[in-house]
Amino acid sequence: MRKLKQVILQVTVFALFGAFVGVFANYPEYRHHDPQMALIKLNFSHAGETKEECRRLTQEELERLAPNMRRPLDCPRERVPLLVEIRLDDAIIFNESLPPSGLARDGTSTVSRRFTVSPGRHVLQALLRDSRGNTGFDYERTAEIDLRPGQNFVIDFNGEAGGFIFLL
Amino acid sequence: MKKHLRKLFERADAVFDGAFPPGANPMLQLGAMGWFFYWIVIASGIYLYIFYDTGVTEAYESVEYLTHTQWYAGGIMRSFHRYASDALVLVVLLHLLREFVMDRLHGPRAFTWIVGVAVLGMLYASGITGYWIVWDKLAQYIAIATSEWLDTLPLFAKSVARNFLHDSTLSGRFFTLFVFIHIAVPLIMLLFMWIHIQRITSPRVNPPRGLATGTLAMLLALSIAFPAESQGPAVLSEVPAEIRLDWFYMFFYPLLDRYAGLLLWAAVFALTLVLFAMPWLSRFKQAAVAQVDLDNCNGCGRCVQDCPYNAVNLQPRTDKLPYPQEAVVNPDLCTACGICMGACPTATPFRRRSGIIPGIELPDLPAGLLKDKITGAAGKLAGNDRVILFGCEYGPDVTSLPGRNIASLTIPCAGMLPPSFLDLILSRGIADGVFLTGCREGGCFQRFGIDWTEQRIARLRDPYLRDRVPAERIGRCWAGVTGKTALAGKLRSFQEKLKGLENGLPAGSGENGRNGTLKCAN
Numbered sequence: 260m261r262k263l264k265q266v267i268l269q270v271t272v273f274a275l276f277g278a279f280v281g282v283f284a285n286y287p288e289y290r291h292h293d294p295q296m297a298l299i300k301l302n303f304s305h306a307g308e309t310k311e312e313c314r315r316l317t318q319e320e321l322e323r324l325a326p327n328m329r330r331p332l333d334c335p336r337e338r339v340p341l342l343v344e345i346r347l348d349d350a351i352i353f354n355e356s357l358p359p360s361g362l363a364r365d366g367t368s369t370v371s372r373r374f375t376v377s378p379g380r381h382v383l384q385a386l387l388r389d390s391r392g393n394t395g396f397d398y399e400r401t402a403e404i405d406l407r408p409g410q411n412f413v414i415d416f417n418g419e420a421g422g423f424i425f426l427l
Numbered sequence: 428m429k430k431h432l433r434k435l436f437e438r439a440d441a442v443f444d445g446a447f448p449p450g451a452n453p454m455l456q457l458g459a460m461g462w463f464f465y466w467i468v469i470a471s472g473i474y475l476y477i478f479y480d481t482g483v484t485e486a487y488e489s490v491e492y493l494t495h496t497q498w499y500a501g502g503i504m505r506s507f508h509r510y511a512s513d514a515l516v517l518v519v520l521l522h523l524l525r526e527f528v529m530d531r532l533h534g535p536r537a538f539t540w541i542v543g544v545a546v547l548g549m550l551y552a553s554g555i556t557g558y559w560i561v562w563d564k565l566a567q568y569i570a571i572a573t574s575e576w577l578d579t580l581p582l583f584a585k586s587v588a589r590n591f592l593h594d595s596t597l598s599g600r601f602f603t604l605f606v607f608i609h610i611a612v613p614l615i616m617l618l619f620m621w622i623h624i625q626r627i628t629s630p631r632v633n634p635p636r637g638l639a640t641g642t643l644a645m646l647l648a649l650s651i652a653f654p655a656e657s658q659g660p661a662v663l664s665e666v667p668a669e670i671r672l673d674w675f676y677m678f679f680y681p682l683l684d685r686y687a688g689l690l691l692w693a694a695v696f697a698l699t700l701v702l703f704a705m706p707w708l709s710r711f712k713q714a715a716v717a718q719v720d721l722d723n724c725n726g727c728g729r730c731v732q733d734c735p736y737n738a739v740n741l742q743p744r745t746d747k748l749p750y751p752q753e754a755v756v757n758p759d760l761c762t763a764c765g766i767c768m769g770a771c772p773t774a775t776p777f778r779r780r781s782g783i784i785p786g787i788e789l790p791d792l793p794a795g796l797l798k799d800k801i802t803g804a805a806g807k808l809a810g811n812d813r814v815i816l817f818g819c820e821y822g823p824d825v826t827s828l829p830g831r832n833i834a835s836l837t838i839p840c841a842g843m844l845p846p847s848f849l850d851l852i853l854s855r856g857i858a859d860g861v862f863l864t865g866c867r868e869g870g871c872f873q874r875f876g877i878d879w880t881e882q883r884i885a886r887l888r889d890p891y892l893r894d895r896v897p898a899e900r901i902g903r904c905w906a907g908v909t910g911k912t913a914l915a916g917k918l919r920s921f922q923e924k925l926k927g928l929e930n931g932l933p934a935g936s937g938e939n940g941r942n943g944t945l946k947c948a949n
Contacts, residue, residue, distance in 0.1 A: 268446035272453070273645040276514070281653045283674045284513045289681055291568055294668035302592055304585065360581065369586055371575055411666045413593050426593040427664060 292375070297406035299347070299374040299383070303416035304367040307339040307359060307389040336365035339391055343370060345414065346384040378408045385414055385423040398422035429709075430908075432528040437909040440867055451635045455869040457522035458624075459631040463639055464515035465620070467646070469613065471508040475501065476610075479560070481602040483594070486562040487660045494656055506650030509673070512554050514646075516675040519547055527705065529872065530821075534713045535626065535736060535760045537706035542623045544702045549616040554676040556609040560602055567591070567661035568670050572683050579688030594663045626760060627874065628737050714763035714839065715790040719754045721745070723773045724786030726752035729889055730767035733842070735874035736760050739767050739787070754787055764873035765789045765843030769880070772890045775847040785845075792838065797848065804834035805857045812922035813858040814902075817844055819865035821872035823911040830918055834858070841865040842876030846883045846892040853900050860900045860925045864914055867907035877905055899928065 292298060313334040321329045338359040345353040352374055360366035383404050386396040398416070400423035406412055413426035436454070443452045453460060478501060480489035493501030523543060526532055532540040555573065559566050574587040590601055624630035634642070658671060672680060682691055701708070717730075717739070730739045731754065738760035741752040754767075767787045768774050774785035776798040783795040805815060809832070816835045818825030825835040838844060841863050852858050863880065871877045882888035884901055892898075902921040906914040 265446060265448070269641060272443070272446050273641050277510075277645040277649040280510050280513045280517065280675075281649050284509060284655075285653075285671045285673070288669050289672045290669050291681075291684060292666045292668040298666045300592070302586070302589060304589070366584075369578070371578060371586065371588055409665050409668055411664050415592060426595070 292409075295378070295408050296375045297378045297408060297410045297412065299345075299376055299406075299412045299414065301343075301345060301353065301370055301372045301374070301385075301414045303414070304369040305341060305387070305389060305416050305418055306367045307341050308391055309335060309365075310337040310339050310391065311335045336363050338365055338368075339389065341368040341370075342386075342388040342396070344386040344396070345374075346382075346386075347374075347376060348381050376406065378406045378410070380405050383414075383425070385416075385425075387416065387423070389418070400425070429528050429530075432524070434909050436525055436528060437867055437870070437907045440870060440907075441909070444869075448637065450869065451638045452869055453634075453638060454521075454525075456631065456634045456638060457518050457525060459634040460518045460638075460642070461515060461522060462620070462632040463634050463642065464511045464518060465613075465617070467507055467511040467643075468515060471504040471511065472610075472613075474504045475508060476606075479606070481560075481606055482599040483562070483597050483602070484660075485599075486560060486602050487657065490561050490563075490657055494654070498654070502654050503647070503650045506653075506655040507646055508557075509655040510646055510649050512557065513673065513675040514642075516550060516554065519550060523547065529870070530709075530711075531872065532706045533709075533711035534706075535738070535762055539623055539626050540706050541703055542619055544699070544705075546616055546619045546623060547702075548699070549612050549619065551676060553609060553612045553616060554673075556605050556612065558673065558676070560605050560609060561657055562602070562661045563657035563659055564661055564667040565658045565670050565672070567663065568667045569677070569680070570661075572680055576683055576688045576691065580692060591663060597663065626736060628735055629875075716758045716761035716763050717756045717765070717767050717787050718790055719756055719787050720784050721748070721753055721786075723784055724750075724754050725773075726750045726754060727772065727786075728752070728754075729770040729772065730754050730787050733766050733770035733875065733879055735764070735766060735876075736762055738762070756787070762873065763789055763791070764840040764876065765792065765838065766840055766873060766876060766879060768794060769840075769843045769845050769883070770890065771845065774845040776851045777847060789839065789843070792843075794845075797838070798851070800836055801834075801848065801852060802857060804836060805852070808832050808834055808858060811859055812925045814860045814862050814918070814922055814925070815852055815858045816862045816864065816918065817841065818863075819872070819876065821908075822865035823906050823908055823914055825864060828911065828918070829915055830922075832922065833862075833918065840871075840873040840876035842871075842873060842879045844880065846890055846896075849884070849901055850893050850896050853896055859928075860902060860921060862902040862904070862918055862921055864904050864906050866905060867910070868905040870907065897928075900925065 313332045315331055316333055321331070340359060341357040343353065343355055343357060344351060353372060355370070357368035357370050358364065359368050381404050382401065384399070384401040387398040388396045390397050402425055404412065404425070415424040415426055416422065417424055440452060440454050443454045447453065475493060478489055478493050478497070480486060490505070493505055495502065526540065555569060558569050570591050571588060574591055577583065577587045589596060591597060624632065633639070679691070726741055726744065728741055731741055738757050739754050740757065742755045744750055744753050746753070768785060768789060771785045771787050774788065774794045776783055776794065783798055785794050788794050801815060805813065812832050814833045816825050816828070816833050818835065818837050819841050820837060820839050825837060828835060844863070849861050852861050865877060866872050868877055879888060881903070883890060884892050884898065886892055902917070904910070904914050904917045
């Protein structure tokens with residue numbers, strides 16, 4: 260009788276353990292994103308222009324340098340921050356100055372943002388300035404997009420490929 | 428808090444003691460269960476790897492083939508792999524918590540604790556990369572969330588998350604890399620698991636057969652009833668909106684959607700630091716470690732065999748005595764439990780010629796002082812139910828126990844008491860009975876104190892209790908901190924029994940368990 264009781268208790272312990280593992284390995288479900296909404300993801304890395312143009316050293320300056328260090332051009336490494344603006348249906352949903360990475364501020368500027376938007380037709384405009392100027396934008400792309408619920412729409416950027424890339 | 432948790436663990440132990448045969452209580456086998464689940468994960472992982480294909484579309488398809496087409500083997504193996512991994516997290520966390528609340532992390536045990544915390548970190552790294560390589564919607568969520576979190580650290584020249592931006596940017600090489608990580612990390616973890624058990628003797632790395640069989644049956648039943656399945660293929664142009672997270676590994680992922688990545692890195696770093704520093708965060712005074720007296724040590728090696736922490740070793744003789752070896756204590760490993768003194772045949776209180784100086788003993792409680800304490804305490808007792816009660820430092824507080832005609836003494840561990848001291852007390856009539864108590868059976872703070880004591884009294888382990896000592900006059904009740912009331916009751920029954928023995932009644936053994944152990948029902 261005692262043995263039977265022990266077996267029943269053991270089965271109960273194993274069943275509870277198994278149920279605990281099985282349930283919490285799968286539930287409760289987590290809602291990461293509203294399935295009725297679409298997502299616009301802005302993600303890219305790009306290096307802006309150097310903050311200052313290269314300058315030719317004078318003869319005097321060159322002579323002050325050690326012979327093996329006499330490069331004719333002085334090119335400061337620091338880059339300008341990128342100015343990025345995203346407009347959706349004429350509303351500005353993102354406008355930020357992205358600083359360059361690195362201790363010497365000579366690396367790329369990176370952005371990774373998510374915008375949850377309602378599905379349907381929208382006019383999307385992406386603008387970027389990577390030059391030393393203080394006004395206007397160097398790159399611009401405008402498109403009419405039709406977003407599905409649950410769609411992940413990506414705004415990428417590649418300067419060499421012409422600028423903004425919209426990935427459906 | 429710690430005290431309450433300890434009581435909670437002891438109560439759980441008592442419940443499981445009722446369900447499982449002696450020695451198979453899973454709450455007392457958490458480390459061994461961890462090893463067992465690890466090997467299940469490895470074995471099932473090897474099988475899955477044979478059929479797994481690394482590639483953007485091939486990864487998901489190969490897992491689907493295993494799950495559905497080959498459900499009878501691959502599907503079961505996948506479920507074993509997942510559920511054993513989850514159970515592994517569970518038992519490792521319980522093991523960590525148990526060792527913390529039982530205070531088994533200070534002094535020489537700090538090293539084992541630190542390595543264990545490192546193992547926990549590796550376990551999480553292994554588990555998360557495992558989910559990644561299935562490349563279903565859950566994997567997509569994990570990959571993006573993890574890589575975006577990694578990008579918040581100023582470590583990578585190029586954004587990791589860009590690899591998962593769009594199906595066109597995803598490369599199959601990434602899967603090869605993650606399969607490599609998913610295999611390499613568990614292997615490194617195995618190395619750390621091995622290091623984790625290096626500072627203890629006879630580590631329990633295999634659960635008893637019955638427990639192992641039951642666990643396998645449970646995993647099989649779970650795998651059939653609730654097989655592990657993918658959550659649809661990953662499509663980077665769609666957002667995985669609702670996902671079934673494995674909460675054992677991914678409990679912190681929802682936080683990534685709510686808090687800044689750097690803040691969470693700081694939290695993880697702080698938590699890790701606290702876990703590593705835990706042995707030094709609470710007050711702990713390391714008692715003086717065991718000392719060898721070479722004049723009385725003949726290098727028999729019994730202390731080496733009984734030491735639970737590999738703290739005593741034999742080395743070639745350094746004096747001129749005619750023995751080949753001598754005992755030597757490693758102070759970095761010694762917890763000052765005194766079990767070595769309990770094992771030393773020279774730790775006998777009957778010695779007259781050279782005084783009571785054993786080959787090995789604790790400076791804080793040498794054998795001579797112990798004898799003096801016993802005789803001193805017994806001097807206040809009178810009648811025919813006089814009992815000397817020995818309690819260990821981690822069991823119930825014996826000094827505050829109610830009862831008359833009882834002299835209580837606290838020693839570091841029950842295993843410290845040489846059987847010859849029991850002989851002295853009973854054969855010299857210092858008391859009518861000796862009662863031993865301490866941690867709960869199977870949960871000895873010093874690992875083997877209870878086992879060695881029981882075996883010595885049962886004359887199964889050297890140094891044996893002499894035949895002339897009446898076993899019925901030695902009571903034991905391994906009560907733990909929660910069993911004080913039960914202990915008081917058993918002590919009263921024991922004293923009643925002693926009175927009966929004096930009157931020539933037969934030795935009562937009806938309620939006695941293992942060779943006279945009174946079962947303490949908590």
